Amino acid sequence: MEITTEFDEIRPYNSEELPQIYEELIADPAFQNAIAYAIPGVPFEAVANKMRSCKTSLEFQKAFSAEFLWGIARKHTDGLTFDNSALTNQNLSYTYISNHRDIILDSGFLSILLLDQGKSTVEIAIGDNLLIYPWIKKLVRVNKSFIVQRGLSMRQMLESSARMSRYMHYAISEKKESIWIAQREGRAKDSNDRTQDSVLKMLAMGGEGDIIERLKSLNIAPLSISYEYDPCDYLKAKEFQLKRDIEGYKKSTQDDLKNMETGLFGFKGKVHFQTAPCLNEKLKQLDSSLPKCELFTQISTVIDKEIYRNYKLYPGNYVAHDLLSGENKFADQYTTEEKNRFEEYIANQLEKIDLPNKDIPYLKEKLLIMYANPLINSLVANQCD
Template identity: 55%
Template sequence: MMTPEQRKQYDAIRPFEPDELPEVYDRLLKDPQVQQVMAYLYPGVPVEMLSQKMHACKTNLDFQKTFCYDFLKKLLAKASLGMSFRHDAIDLKKRYTFVSNHRDIVLDSALLHFLLFDAGCDTTTEIAIGDNLLKLPWVKDLVRINKSFIVERSLSMRQMLVSSKRMADYMHFVISEKNDNIWIAQREGRAKNSDDRTQEAILKMMAMGGEGSVKQRLLSLHIVPLAISYEYDPCDFLKAAEMQQRRDVEGWKKGPMDDVISMQTGIMGYKGHIAYCCAPCIDEWMETLADDMPKTDFFAAVARHIDEQIWSGYTLYPSNYVALDLLRGNDEQKANYTDADKAQFEAYLSAQLAKISIPNPDMPFLRERILEMYANPAINKMSL
């Protein structure tokens, strides 16, 4: 349990503590939108029964096991062809900061939790989530029950420094005192073109917490690069449409419902095969870096190492190889797919392009953007 001082220090960003949960459950169950969601997920189940089930969850982990795990199990049965998890490079009894590529707003961390449960881990992770996704009060409540801490984004430069320092301190506190794991994306927002590269700003933020040199501060977070591979990205057509709008409309910004639509599409859409792969914790590698290395060189080296570990951990599917050949107009990857694989991907591509509803869709541009999304993981992995 956090002390009252610690709660106060991290109040603006932390997940709910166990003693706060009953009040939040009651607030959620009174919300008409939550009632609609519950009626969809649990048709015919009375609210009183759901309330009883919620109140039986005494911790955030209990809530994840009772509600999130079953939901994900049903979802995977409908929207995927199965999921694999390689974690032999780490010891699941230890605590880590998982730094991963970012494809899906909700599922990247949620599926990691599902896999950790199945692997016999005694905890999940605390999730870094941007406040831009939490415009609805009930969504904010729900993610804070689900062990999320909040990344504050729309702040002035001065506020941003204060906020980044608090978040870094909190991350170090989670690993060292709460004895839990962390999940954080390697960059702010999803890599729309799947060219996954770690933003040094994320590492610099992490190094604002802890003690000692920047190297010692990052070492104390025990970073594990995590590669996430979806055979199909249900949001690919939405990402492509966004790229055209950014190209065509000066100052274009996402509307209030765009992230909600992306979350819904990402969760419910078909994903094919899914693979998660943990690289070794980078502590041992980081120890080999010179203690007097200039900070700019140090952060660049760590970011590059994380990138290479993620690229190396990708699972490549026929869709990646077909996309690469279609993008380059050749058949150099032909050994990695069949004619049937190519026909299937081309049919999928046409169907996704047909879903795009923006003014004056530039089909050649949109097609190329989707092809890049599937080709870039192959390009990156082959560059190693």
């Protein structure tokens, strides 16, 4: 495989770089504190020695990340399931494009689910706005992440996007690594998942041929991620009210940390990952001579439909829809006990919102919309079949 230096600033570390990065992490007091929090009761020297024994990023993930993430799944979910049977060629490297629910766990759970099937983990696209400490940036690159640069000027953004696209094509075609990327920048706060055309435009900057050929070479696999409960739902509802009430409101770094911690250690109920077939056959059917903007919009719509069709719907999705509409249209999809449990859950989440001028009806509606939207989108997508 040809080694290129073009991607050194953003790519995951290679095996030759790991020993030096391990030593830098081990010497960092902030990393030491993070390890003491994440792996309590284990001497740091034991962790350091185990790190040093990992010769590749995959070995590191098997030794640390997988154990940590399965621990999260055992303690904070009611089960983690995965169906990727729609991908008939299991030997291909895929670009998993998914809806985005959790900052860390969407890609993390996918990786351990793939490991559980005897496959390799994915390389992960992660925004540098989340890499608030030097040790975090190093750790995610050890953990097979590549960096999406944010907050750039328009010209810098174009250059950065083109380089990242070239890297993703390189990872798929040369490194034979699968990739995970969210369908949009940031999470859909109301769970109304939509693929941003800008993500597809970035993907099509690299590769060769026309837009369709470039996207086909990435082996795009739409991935639906379904959490029964979103532990960050109350934080998202709070943000909705703050944005409504305070002009120009923006989350702080502390808010991002709170979201990450809550997403990791909050209760998620059942969690399911479902892949659609590789998009290549559907891409072949599109008219590549269309104007670019129209073509990208069509492709986004195809991806959205695949994601919607493969949601795993839970009783709470149906209850939320009925509570919003004031009807009992989906009463056959849940029991009285399940309805009571979901309403109690919503009441408890509302209690967690700490605002001086708390608008309960508004906040409750926002929470219910988060759970109703996957059902609404699923119904529309399946009616179109």
